[in-house]
Each structure stands twice: as C-alpha cells, then as structure tokens.
Amino acid sequence: MAYTIEGSSGAWEVVIGLEVHAQIISRSKLFSGAATAYGAPPNSQVSFVDAAFPGMLPVANGECIRQAVRTGLGLNAQINLVSRFDRKNYFYADLPAGYQISQYEHPIVGSGVIEIELADGSTRRIGVTRLHVEQDAGKSLHDQDPARTFVDLNRAGVALMEIVSEPDLRSPEEAGAYVRKLRSILRYLGTCDGNMEEGSLRADVNVSVRKHGEPFRTRCEVKNVNSIRFVMQAVEAEALRQIKVWEDGGTVQQETRLFDPSRGETRSMRSKEDAHDYRYFPDPDLLPLVLDEDWVAGLRAELPELPDAKRARFIAEYGLSPYDAAVLVAEQATALFYEAVARGRDAKQAANWVTGDFFAALNRLGRSIEDPPVSAAALGGLLDLIADNTINGKIAKEVFEAMLETGEPAAAIVDARGLRQVTDTGAIDAAVDAVLAANPDKVAEFRAGKDKLFGFFVGQVMKAMAGKGNPALVNDVLRGKLQ
Amino acid sequence: MLTDLTLAEARAGLRAGRFSSRELTLAFLGAIEALNPRLNAFITVTAERALAQADAADAALARGEHAALTGIPLAIKDLYCTAGVRTTAGSRILAPFVPSYESTVSANLLRDGAVFLGKANMDEFAMGSSNMTSAYGAVTNPWTRRGDNRALVPGGSSGGSAAAVAARLALGATATDTGGSIRQPASFCGIAGIKPTYGRCSRWGVVAFASSLDHPGPLARTVEDCAILLGSMAGFDPKDSTSADIAVPDFAAACARGVKGLRIGVPREYRSDGMAPEIEALWRQGLDWLRAEGAEIVDVSLPHTRYGLATYYIVAPAEASSNLARYDGVRFGARTEGHDLIELYENTRAEGFGSEVKRRVMIGTYVLSAGYYDAYYLRAQKVRALILKDFTDVFQQVDALLTPTAPTAAFAQGERMDDPITMYLNDVFTVPANLSGVPGLSVPAGLDAQGLPLGLQVLGRHFDEETVFAVGAAIERAAGFPALPSIRAGA
Numbered sequence: 001m002a003y004t005i006e007g008s009s010g011a012w013e014v015v016i017g018l019e020v021h022a023q024i025i026s027r028s029k030l031f032s033g034a035a036t037a038y039g040a041p042p043n044s045q046v047s048f049v050d051a052a053f054p055g056m057l058p059v060a061n062g063e064c065i066r067q068a069v070r071t072g073l074g075l076n077a078q079i080n081l082v083s084r085f086d087r088k089n090y091f092y093a094d095l096p097a098g099y100q101i102s103q104y105e106h107p108i109v110g111s112g113v114i115e116i117e118l119a120d121g122s123t124r125r126i127g128v129t130r131l132h133v134e135q136d137a138g139k140s141l142h143d144q145d146p147a148r149t150f151v152d153l154n155r156a157g158v159a160l161m162e163i164v165s166e167p168d169l170r171s172p173e174e175a176g177a178y179v180r181k182l183r184s185i186l187r188y189l190g191t192c193d194g195n196m197e198e199g200s201l202r203a204d205v206n207v208s209v210r211k212h213g214e215p216f217r218t219r220c221e222v223k224n225v226n227s228i229r230f231v232m233q234a235v236e237a238e239a240l241r242q243i244k245v246w247e248d249g250g251t252v253q254q255e256t257r258l259f260d261p262s263r264g265e266t267r268s269m270r271s272k273e274d275a276h277d278y279r280y281f282p283d284p285d286l287l288p289l290v291l292d293e294d295w296v297a298g299l300r301a302e303l304p305e306l307p308d309a310k311r312a313r314f315i316a317e318y319g320l321s322p323y324d325a326a327v328l329v330a331e332q333a334t335a336l337f338y339e340a341v342a343r344g345r346d347a348k349q350a351a352n353w354v355t356g357d358f359f360a361a362l363n364r365l366g367r368s369i370e371d372p373p374v375s376a377a378a379l380g381g382l383l384d385l386i387a388d389n390t391i392n393g394k395i396a397k398e399v400f401e402a403m404l405e406t407g408e409p410a411a412a413i414v415d416a417r418g419l420r421q422v423t424d425t426g427a428i429d430a431a432v433d434a435v436l437a438a439n440p441d442k443v444a445e446f447r448a449g450k451d452k453l454f455g456f457f458v459g460q461v462m463k464a465m466a467g468k469g470n471p472a473l474v475n476d477v478l479r480g481k482l483q
Numbered sequence: 484m485l486t487d488l489t490l491a492e493a494r495a496g497l498r499a500g501r502f503s504s505r506e507l508t509l510a511f512l513g514a515i516e517a518l519n520p521r522l523n524a525f526i527t528v529t530a531e532r533a534l535a536q537a538d539a540a541d542a543a544l545a546r547g548e549h550a551a552l553t554g555i556p557l558a559i560k561d562l563y564c565t566a567g568v569r570t571t572a573g574s575r576i577l578a579p580f581v582p583s584y585e586s587t588v589s590a591n592l593l594r595d596g597a598v599f600l601g602k603a604n605m606d607e608f609a610m611g612s613s614n615m616t617s618a619y620g621a622v623t624n625p626w627t628r629r630g631d632n633r634a635l636v637p638g639g640s641s642g643g644s645a646a647a648v649a650a651r652l653a654l655g656a657t658a659t660d661t662g663g664s665i666r667q668p669a670s671f672c673g674i675a676g677i678k679p680t681y682g683r684c685s686r687w688g689v690v691a692f693a694s695s696l697d698h699p700g701p702l703a704r705t706v707e708d709c710a711i712l713l714g715s716m717a718g719f720d721p722k723d724s725t726s727a728d729i730a731v732p733d734f735a736a737a738c739a740r741g742v743k744g745l746r747i748g749v750p751r752e753y754r755s756d757g758m759a760p761e762i763e764a765l766w767r768q769g770l771d772w773l774r775a776e777g778a779e780i781v782d783v784s785l786p787h788t789r790y791g792l793a794t795y796y797i798v799a800p801a802e803a804s805s806n807l808a809r810y811d812g813v814r815f816g817a818r819t820e821g822h823d824l825i826e827l828y829e830n831t832r833a834e835g836f837g838s839e840v841k842r843r844v845m846i847g848t849y850v851l852s853a854g855y856y857d858a859y860y861l862r863a864q865k866v867r868a869l870i871l872k873d874f875t876d877v878f879q880q881v882d883a884l885l886t887p888t889a890p891t892a893a894f895a896q897g898e899r900m901d902d903p904i905t906m907y908l909n910d911v912f913t914v915p916a917n918l919s920g921v922p923g924l925s926v927p928a929g930l931d932a933q934g935l936p937l938g939l940q941v942l943g944r945h946f947d948e949e950t951v952f953a954v955g956a957a958i959e960r961a962a963g964f965p966a967l968p969s970i971r972a973g974a
Contacts, residue, residue, distance in 0.1 A: 048584060051814055051815075052809040052814070053582070053584075053809075053814075053815060054564060054570070054572070054577065054580065054582070054690040054691075054809070054815075055563075055564045055582070055584075055586060055686075055687065055688040055689050055690050055691065056687075056688075057686060057687050057722060057723050057724065058724065059721065059722060059723075059724050060724065087805050089804075089805050089808060089851070091808065091811065091828055092824075093811075093813055093824055096809060096813070096814060097808065097809050098805070098808020098809050098811065099805055099808060149824070151813065277852055277853045279804075279805070279848065279851035279852060279853075279856075280851075280856075281801060281805070281851055281856070281860060284693070284694035284695035284725075284802050285691075285694045285724060285725065286724050286725075287724055287725060
C-alpha cells in the first residue's frame with residue numbers, strides 16, 4: 001500500500017529527492033595538502049591554498065578522486081572518464097576564494113542505483129542522478145562574541161561528494177532507508193565515515209506533494225538535515241505544510257528552507273528571487289580530470305563485497321532469513337563479526353546469538369561492534385560448548401553473562417563454576433528416581449493420562465541437577481521410568 | 484659602465500672576476516636611487532637584501548660555484564609573491580600584504596643565484612597597457628620623443644619592469660603577459676621580452692589576473708638575455724596543475740641557430756587599415772632581414788584573428804572577476820570596516836580597487852551571469868578554440884610568424900585615458916598568443932619618425948621557444964638597434 005497523506009481534499013502523494021553531502025575519507029583536503037582532522041583547534045588545518053592567499057593554486061588530490069570513483073562503482077554508477085571542475089561564485093566570510101570549486105556540468109560519476117529495503121520486507125530501486133566532488137566551506141561562528149563573527153577554516157577545502165538521487169522516494173520511511181543504505185555502502189567502501197553528528201554526512205531534502213497521477217508540483221529544498229530521524233521528520237513536516245498551502249488555495253513557492261527539529265517544522269531560508277547567481281564557469285586553474293579506463297577497472301576489481309551482495313550470500317550460504325541477513329550486513333563490522341562466529345558452526349544458531357544476546361549486551365553496555373565486550377572467537381567458543389553437549393542452551397546464557405562480567409573464555413567459566421552438563425545416566429537415574437519417589441500422586445495422575453505433567457517432571461529433575469542435566473538424556477530416562 | 488653591460492656580458496665578467504656582484508649590485512642600486520624618483524619603475528627597493536644576496540653570490544663565485552644567474556641583479560614585477568617582501572600587485576588592496584612564500588618562478592631565479600633589487604611597478608592587477616592604473620603612480624618611459632620632453636608611458640602592465648631594464652636600473656626583470664603585458668612594454672621601451680608557451684613557467688605564487696591567459700616571462704635588453712632568464716624561470720611545477728612536464732631546452736643556444744631554411748609566415752589579418760606606415764615599413768624590413776638570412780617568407784591566414792580582442796575582453800574579465808573575489812578584507816590585505824559583512828566587502832573593495840579593476844570585475848561578472856553566459860562567455864570559449872585552431876593549422880605550414888608587436892609606439896601619459904576601448908586596442912596583435920598559448924617574443928627592430936622604439940613580434944609553435952629565439956635573435960642582429968633611451972643610468 002503506497003504511502004499517502006490524507007488531506008481535506010483527499011490523498012496526497014509525497015515526492016522526495018535527496019542530495020547527500022558526504023565527506024570523503026582522506027588525510028588531506030581536495031586541493032591542498034592540509035590535514036582534515038575533526039575537532040582540531042580552529043584554523044589549525046589550513047594551508048595558504050585553503051585560505052585563498054594571492055597566487056595560490058589548487059592541485060587535485062588523487063586520493064579524493066580515487067575515493068569518489070570507488071563510491072561511484074559501489075553505487076553501480078557510470079564513471080565519467082572525463083569530468084571537469086567548475087567555480088561556483090558567491091561571497092561569504094567562510095568561503096575564502098569567493099568561489100567553491102565544484103563540478104557542475106560534467107560530474108565524475110553519472111547515473112547509478114541504490115536498492116533500499118523496507119520494513120515490510122519489500123525492496124525498491126532508487127535512481128542516483130549523479131555524484132560529483134566539491135570543496136566544503138569553512139565555518140562562521142556567530143556565538144563567540146556579541147559583535148563579531150569568527151571564522152574557522154579547518155573545514156574549508158575538505159573534499160565532499162554530493163550524491164544526488166532521482167525524485168524516486170515516496171515516503172519518510174523510504175527517505176530514511178535511502179540514507180541508511182547509502183551510509184552503509186559508503187562505510188563499506190571506506191569512502192565516508194557516515195558520521196552525521198560530526199557533519200561528515202548531511203542531506204538536503206527536496207520535497208513536493210501531488211495528487212495521484214499528476215506531474216510533479218513545485219518542490220522546496222530543506223537544507224542541511226543532519227540525522228536520519230530528522231530527514232524522515234523533515235519530509236513529513238514539509239509535506240504537511242505544502243498540503244496545507246495547496247488546500248488553502250495557495251501556491252507552493254520554490255524556496256530553500258531549514259528544518260527546526262525542536263519545533264518539528266520547516267521555515268523559509270531564502271526564496272527563489274533571493275537565490276544566488278553562482279556564475280558557474282570552468283575553473284581555469286585546473287585541467288579537465290581525465291581517468292584511465294584500466295585504472296577504473298582496477299578499482300572495480302578491488303571493491304569489497306557490498307551490502308546487497310553480502311546479504312544475498314548470507315541468505316544462500318548460511319540459510320538466514322532475509323531479515324536477519326539485512327540486520328547482519330548493515331554494518332561491515334557486524335557482518336565480519338558474524339562470519340567469524342558462524343564459520344564452521346551452526347550458522348543459524350550463530351545468527352540468533354549475534355542478533356539476540358550479543359546485540360542486547362552491546363546496547364546494555366553501550367559498546368560498539370568495533371569494541372565488543374566479547375570477541376567473535378570467544379562467542380564462537382561458547383557455541384562450540386553447546387555443539388559438543390558440554391553445556392545446554394540455558395546454561396549457555398548464564399555462561400555468556402559471566403563472560404561479559406569476567407572476560408574469561410566460556411570453557412574456563414564452565415569448568416570453574418562446574419556448569420558442565422551431566423550426561424552420566426547413573427546420576428540422571430538417581431535424580432529421576434528421587435523426583436518420582438517424592439511425587440507419587442503426580443506419577444499416578446500422569447499414568448492415568450495426564451500427559452502434560454511430563455514437563456513438570458523434567459523441570460523438577462533439572463532443578464534437582466542445578467540445570468546441568470543434559471535435556472535429551474533427562475527426557476529419555478524420565479520417559480522410560482514413567483512408562 | 485657596469486650598468487651598460489648586457490646580462491650575458493655581466494655574467495661573463497662576474498665569472499672572470501673582473502668585478503664582484505656587490506660592485507654590480509651597488510651600481511644598479513645607485514642608478515635606481517638616481518633615476519627611480521623620475522621613472523617610478525620600482526614600488527619597493529630591497530637594497531639590503533640585494534647586497535646580502537650579492538655577497539652570497541660573491542662567496543659562491545669565490546668558491547668557483549656559479550649557477551646560471553649567480554650575482555645577476557634583477558627587478559621583480561610586483562605581481563610575484565616574494566617571501567618577506569611586500570607584494571602589492573600595483574593595488575591599494577594589497578598595500579599591507581607581505582607574503583611568507585616565494586613564487587615558483589622567483590624561487591627558481593634565487594636558486595640560480597640571482598640578486599633581487601626590488602619590486603617593479605605595474606598596472607593594478609596587471610590590468611592595463613600604460614602602467615597608468617597602478618595605485619603607486621604612473622611609470623615614465625625612459626624614452627622621449629625627439630624635441631618633446633612630455634613623459635610617455637612605458638606600456639603595460641609590466642611597465643615598471645620594462646622601464647627599469649631600458650633605463651639600466653636592472654639587467655633583466657620578471658614580467659607577466661595576460662594580453663600583451665610583456666611584449667607591448669618591451670616594444671614601447673626598446674627592449675626584448677618573451678611570453679613563453681602557456682605551462683612553461685609556473686603561475687604558482689604569481690597573483691592571478693586571468694588564470695588561463697596569465698604567462699610569467701622575462702624582459703631584458705637582448706634576446707639572448709631573455710633566453711638565459713627564461714631558462715632559469717621555466718620548468719615543471721607540481722603546484723600548478725597547468726604547468727607542463729616538459730624538459731627545458733637550452734634557449735640561449737637556440738639564439739645562435741640562424742633562420743636559414745625556416746618558413747616564416749606573414750598573417751594577412753594583422754595588416755589593419757589604420758596601421759601607421761612606419762610600422763608597416765618596419766614589418767616589411769623585418770621580413771627582408773629574415774629573407775636575407777635564408778628564411779622563406781610565406782603569406783598565411785589566421786582567419787579568426789579579428790575576433791581575438793573581443794574574445795579576450797570577455798574571457799579575461801570573467802576569470803578576473805572570480806580571481807579577485809578573494810580580496811574581501813577578511814584574511815589579508817587592506818580592510819575598510821563596515822557595519823556588517825556586506826558593508827565590509829563593499830567598503831574594502833570600493834577603496835581597495837581602482838577604476839580599471841572595478842570595470843573589469845563588473846564586465847566579468849556580467850558575462851558570467853545567468854542569461855548572458857551562453858551569449859558571451861560560452862561563445863568566447865568557442866571562438867578561442869577556433870583561434871587556437873588557426874595557429875595549429877598555420878604552424879603546419881610555417882615555423883614561425885612575424886608581426887608588429889603593437890599598433891603604435893609609446894604614447895604620452897594621459898593620452899587615451901578617456902576611452903578604455905582605445906586603450907584595449909593596444910593589445911590587438913598580442914592577445915591571440917595568450918588565447919592560444921603559443922610563445923611570442925618582442926624584439927626591438929627600429930625607431931619611428933619621432934625616435935621612439937618599435938618592436939616586432941615573433942610567434943612560434945607550442946613549446947618551440949627555441950625557433951622563436953632563433954628568429955628574434957636574427958632580427959636583433961640585423962637591426963643593430965644602436966639607439967638609447969634619453970633617461971638611463973650614466974646618461
């Protein structure tokens with residue numbers, strides 16, 4: 001069922017396109033050798049090129065270009081062997097040269113596609129229009145002094161990829177899924193860390209609404225949204241606003257807006273009339289960017305396995321459900337962790353443990369997959385003890401908690417705490433005999449046909465054995481003695 | 484007199500120990516002290532630095548170490564950033580600007596042992612053909628008309644560099660040429676100057692006017708001196724993406740090659756109706772000299788030449804309007820405060836820029852604006868490609884071209900100031916080489932009826948400066964050019 005918003009005039013469809021700005025992972029900036037460390041003291045990561053001193057010239061950083069091409073390949077996109085840098089001219093205090101070097105007419109990457117997964121298990125293919133590289137601007141700090149604005153140029157010149165989607169998204173959920181999937185691909189590729197809090201990934205959200213079957217209506221652009229949750233909220237808030245405008249007999253004006261998360265609404269930033277004339281033209285300081293086809297092919301060959309391929313493989317190779325597979329591949333580190341646990345073991349059981357007790361422990365302890373409280377090898381060791389009948393599943397959970405507390409391997413905990421399950425039939429016989437002797441009335445009821453009491457006997461025996469009885473053996477012995 | 488020596492002669496004298504670099508440098512500093520008040524060729528004189536560099540050169544020479552320019556005193560156009568020395572670009576907006584970095588080209592000269600006497604005056608941001616737009620005052624041409632003491636312009640934008648070399652205040656100078664700013668002042672001041680191939684000299688550290696047209700290059704009294712200087716200035720620079728990774732040949736050796744067997748083209752489009760008869764006569768004379776030396780003269784056509792000036796005055800201001808956006812009073816240079824950011828920009832740029840710079844920034848902004856871009860900038864780029872193709876085609880037929888450098892000799896200060904278009908016409912013969920990137924040299928070839936120098940221009944294939952030098956040196960030898968400017972050291 002397609003997502004719509006019900007207005008007073010009926011159902012409205014929402015049309016969304018996203019422009020995602022992703023900071024390229026690179027030690028130095030797009031056109032200078034200055035470093036790119038986040039959180040460094042203001043103006044400590046600035047070269048004369050970044051500050052646009054007289055006579056300074058940009059030189060394209062090959063690593064940033066490589067990263068952009070790898071990203072294009074990861075988005076199944078066309079790589080343009082010839083692209084060009086243009087200047088986007090406007091005056092602002094944190095734009096030192098008075099222009100941003102970007103790619104306007106001839107981007108390095110052309111059309112591609114991203115497949116998104118939705119909560120109902122369905123998938124949709126979302127078109128990527130283009131990807132281009134450009135410089136970030138610096139930061140104007142208006143809150144440091146009552147009268148003056150301070151400028152921090154650390155970000156000025158940092159390499160960004162602008163990834164533009166087609167207006168293919170139709171709901172807040174799809175917009176969120178798109179950003180989540182794009183972020184996942186970028187992180188797999190190691191081309192962007194995807195950290196939205198630090199601003200290394202941010203989205204401009206283009207929203208319009210229409211009645212079913214209509215052509216597109218006027219859109220508004222909501223700038224610089226910096227979390228997936230806010231992207232989804234901004235879509236909804238802006239769609240509701242536009243529906244109200246149309247239904248009140250007004251006309252939506254094309255404009256740039258800002259999302260205010262505290263109020264859950266968008267507000268106008270500048271209208272089309274105030275829009276800059278950026279006077280784009282080819283940057284004469286830079287030659288056209290020409291890529292070698294073999295070099296691109298080499299990058300393609302070295303791409304890591306990406307989320308879609310990995311998910312398909314997990315389903316096929318490990319027999320996982322599509323849902324479990326999607327959860328496990330969302331982050332490369334999780335997938336790696338899972339595969340380390342699953343290799344040579346019961347893959348389905350490994351998936352249950354990783355997505356169940358292990359994820360719960362991460363959440364509870366506030367740890368990340370990169371810094372897990374229990375290593376994949378250690379978790380694997382625990383599963384091995386279940387597999388060889390050293391412990392049963394119930395005891396395993398207890399052992400896992402002990403592993404979290406102590407950091408000890410599972411086997412050591414089992415030994416030290418005497419949790420090894422009892423497979424000695426003599427001991428089980430004795431425990432069963434004692435339980436039957438202590439409950440003659442229940443034995444009589446069972447034999448009279450009250451089958452449900454079998455569970456009661458199992459529980460009593462396991463309790464008598466402190467949970468360590470091998471469940472299968474306990475069942476066998478009980479069944480034998482009760483008949 | 485030491486100041487009368489050519490750069491090659493001075494170099495030989497230094498190496499032979501006939502005089503020291505300190506003596507040579509003191510001679511030029513003395514000449515500057517005596518004549519700069521009249522000529523205003525230097526904005527900044529760095530006497531102490533020059534003497535320290537001279538002493539270092541003398542020490543090197545004493546050890547038997549000599550690089551290409553060890554101990555040679557030069558003037559540096561104030562468009563080249565010089566570490567620790569104020570660099571103004573002829574503009575008020577850079578009046579307080581002292582770079583902490585050295586341009587690649589001037590660093591190459593220092594690497595080869597050169598002595599820097601100071602920073603040469605120029606049109607503001609290299610925009611001009613008269614040196615009248617400098618915020619540091621006009622430069623006076625050392626030449627005067629016979630029987631007329633009115634001060635003439637030295638040409639521009641490298642007017643200070645050209646006047647300094649002509650008046651013997653330096654053995655040579657760095658200059659830049661965006662539409663003729665090396666060749667036209669060379670012609671006006673009776674000296675030689677070459678705009679090399681685009682990409683031959685790094686633009687890193689040279690204040691930008693129009694990036695795709697800016698060419699660093701040398702001015703000197705002889706063609707050979709230019710060749711020596713260019714040999715040091717040129718070379719691949721990874722800091723300039725448009726720099727060419729091509730080996731630097733021995734330009735000076737090429738000066739002695741001769742022109743026997745060369746095919747020299749005469750582009751018919753350079754014959755304009757309004758051309759002064761004496762310039763046309765000199766042009767014919769130049770061709771006769773080359774023919775006499777064994778060259779073959781061929782009539783050729785560069786059909787798009789007539790669009791060159793119009794194209795240039797779209798492309799150059801467009802790039803300039805963007806390149807000059809960085810002068811905003813925020814990070815360096817002059818600032819005039821305002822109540823908010825927009826006022827800061829407006830006040831800083833209104834006070835900091837002169838009227839010619841403002842005119843070109845406005846033209847450039849206009850031609851790049853939405854709705855005008857296709858009609859102006861984009862069309863200009865297409866014509867530019869055709870002009871380049873003209874040269875590529877013609878150099879299939881000939882080895883070099885010979886043309887006049889400028890349509891007139893030097894004019895008086897204050898003449899032609901009322902109409903910028905007339906001023907722009909000065910560049911009509913020089914801009915095609917900037918638009919196409921081919922090398923062009925101006926060599927002094929004769930005098931007009933009033934006794935003012937006139938230059939001829941040699942154009943060559945991309946990265947074939949050697950043929951250009953060979954042709955230029957042949958004209959220089961044939962012309963003999965014995966005349967001297969009236970204002971000069973020791974005169």
